[in-house]
Amino acid sequence: MMISQAAGLVAQSAAGYFDGISKITLAAQGMLMKQLTQDLVEGQLEKAAEDALGILATEILMGAAAAVAAASGAMEAESASFAIDRIDQSISKYSSLLQNRKSA
Numbered sequence: 001m002m003i004s005q006a007a008g009l010v011a012q013s014a015a016g017y018f019d020g021i022s023k024i025t026l027a028a029q030g031m032l033m034k035q036l037t038q039d040l041v042e043g044q045l046e047k048a049a050e051d052a053l054g055i056l057a058t059e060i061l062m063g064a065a066a067a068v069a070a071a072s073g074a075m076e077a078e079s080a081s082f083a084i085d086r087i088d089q090s091i092s093k094y095s096s097l098l099q100n101r102k103s104a
Contacts, residue, residue, distance in 0.1 A: 014068055021065040021087075025058045032058070061091055 036051035064087050 017068070018065050022062060025062045025065075028058050029055055061087060064090070 032051045032054045036048050036055070039045075039048035039051060068087065
């Protein structure tokens with residue numbers, strides 16, 4: 001009985017995680033698109049390219065979160081947790097890269 005409940009809890013957690021990630025992704029993309037447009041108008045092509053890369057990275061993270069949510073029903077709780085942790089690490093690394101780039 002515990003095993004059948006665990007699968008349901010994992011699926012529910014993955015759905016919540018996906019919902020949270022999708023909201024964060026949409027907000028980040030909106031900000032990046034605004035900045036991209038401003039950079040293009042100002043003729044700052046290098047900054048615009050960085051913004052476009054950021055938009056692409058958020059799409060990749062969104063796809064990974066969707067894959068975890070979709071597959072979580074068939075995965076064990078530990079495997080789903082590992083996948084979610086890897087996505088969190090990727091987000092953290094990307095955020096750190098952007099912060100270091102801005103401070104330099």
